[in-house]
Amino acid sequence: MTSLVRRGILIVFEGTDGTGKSTQLQLLGHYLQDRGYSILTTREPTEGRYGQKIRSLYMDRKQYSREEELELFLADRREHVRQVLAPALEQGKVILCDRYFLSTVAYQGALGFDPEHILKLNRFAPDPDLALLFQVPLDTGLDRITSGRGDLLNDFEQRDNLARVAAIFGAIKRPYIRPIDAGGSIAEVHRLVIECVHSLLPVFSTGRV
Ligand code: TYD
Numbered sequence: 001m002t003s004l005v006r007r008g009i010l011i012v013f014e015g016t017d018g019t020g021k022s023t024q025l026q027l028l029g030h031y032l033q034d035r036g037y038s039i040l041t042t043r044e045p046t047e048g049r050y051g052q053k054i055r056s057l058y059m060d061r062k063q064y065s066r067e068e069e070l071e072l073f074l075a076d077r078r079e080h081v082r083q084v085l086a087p088a089l090e091q092g093k094v095i096l097c098d099r100y101f102l103s104t105v106a107y108q109g110a111l112g113f114d115p116e117h118i119l120k121l122n123r124f125a126p127d128p129d130l131a132l133l134f135q136v137p138l139d140t141g142l143d144r145i146t147s148g149r150g151d152l153l154n155d156f157e158q159r160d161n162l163a164r165v166a167a168i169f170g171a172i173k174r175p176y177i178r179p180i181d182a183g184g185s186i187a188e189v190h191r192l193v194i195e196c197v198h199s200l201l202p203v204f205s206t207g208r209v
Helices: 021-034 049-055 066-090 101-109 115-121 138-148 159-171 186-198
Strands: 009-015 039-043 094-098 130-135 177-181
Touching (some): 009 021, 021 039, 021 094, 021 130, 021 186, 049 066, 066 094, 066 101, 066 115, 101 115, 130 159, 130 186, 138 159
Parallel strands (some): 009 130, 039 094, 130 177
């Protein structure tokens, strides 16, 4: 998005289900808020009209074609960029976003769409300043979903599908992507996240608190 006056910072949390990225997003939000940053936490799929439609897919993904599914995620993102992300960037906020267009590349890419084609379709969306890519072994992720969260696996979380998704996530090359080994404890992973964010935000080097 070239016309965007960009004073804020966009940090996105990406990875397969069960990597703990949502927990880490909350922790980083508190950490930055304690240091005086104006934070906006948000997520995709959103709570908007398209996001709600997407949530109805979770238990029965076959009700839409893969083209319709891709279009729903794109429509949700267009609305999110216009109504939430672009205004917050202009206001100078630090945005922490749980999933963004790399999720579309990986999850809808796993349906057979060309990942580069999906990236092109997302050109309307501003690039993140940092994409933290949370990675855990597949079985650890599945175990965290089923025993940790006490949930059944939804249609997006089936083993074969998640293996394809993880492979695509791992293959995307963009300068703003930083892989995070999310196999450690919550505190250990939080430290890794802070190290990555360090280079982006001057507060750490200037000592502002
Ligand atoms: P998730 O982060 O688990 O949201 P919630 O906490 O509301 O369950 O995301 C829901 C699922 O949507 C997840 O399995 C990944 C999938 N997804 C896509 O397939 N494409 C996308 O573009 C996005 C943003 C998510």
